[in-house]
Amino acid sequence: MRAEALESYRALPLPDTTEEHWRFTDLKDFDPDSYGRGQTPAVRDTSAGMLELDVAGIATITESGVQIERAPEGVTFEPLTEEHERLYSLVGWDEKFAAHNAAVWKHGLLVVVPKGVELDKPLYVRVTNSSEDGSLFWRLLVVAEEDARFTLVEEVASTAADLRSYTNTAQEFFLEQGSKFEFVSIQNLSQETWHFASHHAQVGREAELDWIAGGFGSKKGKVRIQNDLAGEGATSRVTGAYFTDGDQHLDYDTFQEHIAPNTTSDFAFKGALRDTSTAVWRGMIRVEKDAQKTNAYQENRNLMLSPTTHAVPIPGLEILANDVRCTHGATVSRVDREELFYAMARGLSRGDAERLIVRGFFQDILDRIEFEAVRESLAAALEARIPQG
């Protein structure tokens, strides 16, 4: 299989802007093969993460390997091996970066929460790149068995703010009947890291996926999120918040695939952009012929904090069933001058007023996050990105 994946990776050209999905994400300065050829130092990451959590299990992933520091009893929380039967079934090698991951990944984590097991504390995975001009391929496979309920928090970060690197992650999630899986993914990589992620979840009958995506770091790349509403009554909710500055470019490519009837999906992303940073958000809701009574929503709103930023929301619908409810909304706006004046007229400095308005802009996104520690740290991370002044 590795050979097949490698062959696919080599055969697929590096996407360029003539391809619709890459129209706004230009990879011409990027050569994935130029990273990670040197030795990877065995750096043990000791830096503090953004989140302070009381957790049930901890795994850390670096260029040099996976370390399981603590694993909860009765739950599979161990290095992923190539033999797992479900591996590659959602994220295979039909796309350049998925293929690159499939071909060369070494460090992966397998999480299986058995039938009916409920974890009251989250599982925590910290992924850190530290090798200059290095590459990190990380793979996660999660199975929530019937009626299992748990949370997994993944934090992806760099040891140095100016680290040049390439990260490529592949995530496959299987939610079996009646399970509930909450996935929190916070990406805070260096602004010199090219970051590519392929996430694909399959949500079974009456199962519920609640996903929080925070995007703060990285140079450029693409984060793909696909949710298949595969069983009747399945629900997926994805909440995204991002903040870019400098010359960062974030690209979210989301796909809500309704396969079974009576399924619900709700994707809402908000982002604030400063300096000359850019963001593209592509949403696609596809409702298959049999997925009657689908209720699907997608939203992307952007707040430009500098006139030189650029955001491109591209919502999309493809509906093959006839009894569905699908809505979407997309906006790009600036901080309203009158709103800023109103706040300043009450004594708030320009910086404080702007921070307050940005915080207000994200409030409804933050309100969607039930997990308080995650909500608070995301709010703090967003506010911290606005310079004092």
Place this chain on the structure above:
Amino acid sequence: MAVLELKNLHVALEDGTEIVKGVDLSVSPNEVHAVMGPNGSGKSTLAYALMGHPAYEITEGELLLDGENILELEADERAQRGLFLAFQYPHAVPGVTVTSFLRSAINAIRKAQNGGDENPIPIPEFRKELLDRMDRLKVSRELASRYLNDGFSGGEKKRVEILQMAMLKPRIAILDETDSGLDIDALKVVARGVKELVGPEMGALVITHYQRILDYITPDFVHVFIDGRIVEEGGPELAHKLEAEGYERYGVVAPV
């Protein structure tokens, strides 16, 4: 001593059009000044310019607060020195509750008045004062946790402007058409709120088209404002005369 002084103040729009054409006015604590004028006379432009709105340029004259020229100061610094504007059309601040907005504003002013060091108001003290003031102004307590002006009725917005004034304790408050859109009961509550604050600590500049609000806040001085200029000044009796005779005698054509 006069606290806020306008000396031959001229204000123009960004395209250069002059709107305010030389105004002299002094407002001190304990005083209520009414600036009365018809629509389009430049009253709101004057209010915005005093607060430092970037869309209005002062092309001539002086603006002094305690003898200090404040023309170069941004709105936040003017507010920190004790100037307040109750907006005719208060802006919504989505995602920010009334409570959180007000606490941020109070703390910003306290910080500025404390030489730039943080000096936050103790939360219990803040809560207590906020609820007291809300009750007095008949602002529903439920509004405290709503997003500021977001979906508020016209009357709620105006009352919340006065609530903010009461909480921020300015020395000079400019009220821009605070009476517009209020029914008589709301008007009485708002007027009482303003009256209670006028005293040794605060003076008010009430900008209005109608004399109505002045039935409840008796002005010490009335200034008739036509086409960017003060054309007549007097005591409270002038407001009544205006109410009876309208602005026609100043050459203004009454709107149909």
